[in-house]
Amino acid sequence: MDVQITLIVDGAERSLTVDTRTTLLDALRDRLAVTSPKKGCDHGQCGSCTVLLEGRRVTSCLVLAVAQDGADVTTAQGLGEGEQLHPMQEAFLDRDGFQCGFCTPGQVCSAVGMLREAAQGHPSHVTADAGAPVELTDEEIRERMSGNLCRCGAYVNIVAAIRDVTAKEAASTTGVAAPAPKGSAGS
Numbered sequence: 001m002d003v004q005i006t007l008i009v010d011g012a013e014r015s016l017t018v019d020t021r022t023t024l025l026d027a028l029r030d031r032l033a034v035t036s037p038k039k040g041c042d043h044g045q046c047g048s049c050t051v052l053l054e055g056r057r058v059t060s061c062l063v064l065a066v067a068q069d070g071a072d073v074t075t076a077q078g079l080g081e082g083e084q085l086h087p088m089q090e091a092f093l094d095r096d097g098f099q100c101g102f103c104t105p106g107q108v109c110s111a112v113g114m115l116r117e118a119a120q121g122h123p124s125h126v127t128a129d130a131g132a133p134v135e136l137t138d139e140e141i142r143e144r145m146s147g148n149l150c151r152c153g154a155y156v157n158i159v160a161a162i163r164d165v166t167a168k169e170a171a172s173t174t175g176v177a178a179p180a181p182k183g184s185a186g187s
C-alpha cells in the first residue's frame, strides 16, 4: 500500500509517496537521492546507515519511513552549517578518522548522537555508576560506538576525533581543558 508522507530532511521539507514496507534508508537514498547514509548490511548490524531522527541516532535500515511522517531527519550531509563543517566532521578530518569513507557518515552521525546521549546521562553497558554524570573515557566511547563497524580499521583515530570534540566542549563549558586520554587502544 502506498502512503504519502512528509519528512524534514537536513532542514528541508520533502514530500514523497512510499510503500508501507519502505525503510527510512531506502526512502532517503532511492526516493529522495540523499545518499549520505550508506547501505552496508541492511540488517542493523554495521551502523553505516545511521542518521539522527528527532535528534537521536537510529539505524535507518531498521526504521519504516511511513512511521516517521513529519519527523526531522539529519544525515551527515546536513550536520554542518552550509559550507561550515560540523565540529565532529572537522575532528574526523584532523585525526584521519576515516579511510574509505563508506562508514564515515554513519560514524559521524553516531558520534554526534552519542555525545548527546552521554550529556543527558544515559548509561552504557560499561558505565560503572548509572546514576552519576557520564565520564566519556575511551572505554565509554568505544562501547557507545560499537554499533558502527569500519572494516578499514580507523577506530583509533575515530576515538581520538571524538575525544577532541568532547575536550573542546568541556573547555568551552568550564574554561578548563579536559584531561589527556589515558590510552589509545582502538575498539
Ligand code: FES
Binding pocket: 038, 039, 040, 041, 042, 043, 044, 045, 046, 047, 048, 049, 050, 059, 060, 061, 062
Ligand atoms: S545498513 Fe543499516 S546497520 Fe547496516
Ligand code: FES
Binding pocket: 097, 098, 099, 100, 101, 102, 103, 104, 149, 150, 151, 152, 153, 154
Ligand atoms: S573508513 Fe569506515 S569502512 Fe573504511
